[in-house]
Amino acid sequence: MSLTTSEELFVRKQQSVEVWQVIPLILAAALLTIGLAMFLSGTEKLIDVVQPVIVVFGGALAGLLVTFSTNHIGQALQLALVRGVRGGTAPEQMVRALLKICEVSRRDGLLGVADIRSNSDQVEEICFLIGQASDETAIRFALERRLASERLYHQMTADVFLFTGIYAVLIGILGTLLLYVSQAEPGVVGATFLPFVCGVSLAILMCVLLGRLRAANMRELIIAEVAYRGGAMILEDNNVQRLWNQLNLLVPPGMRR
Template sequence: MDFASLIGIVSGLSLIISAIFLSGDIKSFINVPGMMIVLGGTMAATLLTFTFREVAAAFRAAAFAFTKDREDPNTAVETMIRICNVGRKKGLLELGNLDTDSGFLKKACGLIADGSEEDVVRAALRTEIDSLKMRHFAVQDVFKKMGAYAPAFGMLGTLIGLVHMLSKLADPSSIGPAMAVALLTTFYGSLLSSMVFLPMAGKLKARTISEVMQLEIMLEGAIAVLKGNNPIMVYESLSSFIPIKERVPLEKMDIRQGDI
């Protein structure tokens, strides 16, 4: 699991629960009608905005982003240098037989092996990157919308609670429960928005940036291979995508030929 996400979730919930315990009884913060208003309303509005498939895809992507570590861009640089070595020693045609799990890299190598021009390779791979950005934006938008809907339904629950309270002012015993619904729905909406939905959108955006950088490295690496650049030139070109402090020196990379 992504340790940053784990630390954030655990520390955030721990601080909130601790504050509740220090200020009173945690049972006072549990209100089923309020939860129904916020959760039910948020999900209903989300399903009205997006299709069920889009919502399901968003939650699958969130689970992946929170459970898988970010890929090291140095690995992509290393891979492209190894491909460069294959192309220089065995010929570009050999790249068409390259065995890799990356569909993007497989496509890049296939275009090179087919003898495509640089502008054709760049345009085809750029289209892949732009399409990925659009798909990821749609996933992020689901959680951004949920982050906006949750506080709105929290406010709606507050209004419902106030209406109930004002309609029963003659009965003092009903004022407390109605006020609880009024206040707790706002609390639930704010908590879900700030601790769940918006962080999910932010995490997915960060993963998109990371994945796009990986693909950009592969794109520029493919162009370098097509031009017949030597491994040192490929390394110097591709390592520019990585912060200086995070770069792995060329001499420490495993750039021998083999499985990519």
């Protein structure tokens, strides 16, 4: 009996995230920015850092709202939570799913593969292509379309956090200049640099998040390669052991567990 809705292939995928689920991420970024700014500036009083952080966060948010649409920003926050914080999908999950698909193809044939249901649209598309006995050209086209879509999605998301870091630093510099000019007495004091330090602190956090998103994007590209190339391998030779050996070669050593 083929895998149906009662016995699905589960692959952890990107899920929709409600707005309230993103709020803890924003609060964590604010608290980390405050802590990092206090450490870098040597400030011991929390109240001295709160105002510059509010100015930097507010200015960066205003810049983002002018630059991007609210839907764009919302999608970027969702992806940051799913991939940047939770880690996204592991290539081994897709390998295991393809091995199960291969077993079904040996047991029930291509029609059995077409009946497989999964929580991953990528797995279901592979099952559809296998069930239709698609040729290599069709599978290659589907792979290239998936890779292009993934790269575009990642670039759109990365732009939001890249501009967040840029706006934070620029607003921090502007705040520091305004404090320096408005001082009653000439000279530079530690509090003058707090807006700049807060902006740099937020930019550092954005760099960390961008690094995690970049790593997650590389995993997603590898997963797509594994999925579609694995589908072509199943159509060519549905030997489970040979499929496992070939798919493992597609996963870089640094992404294996």
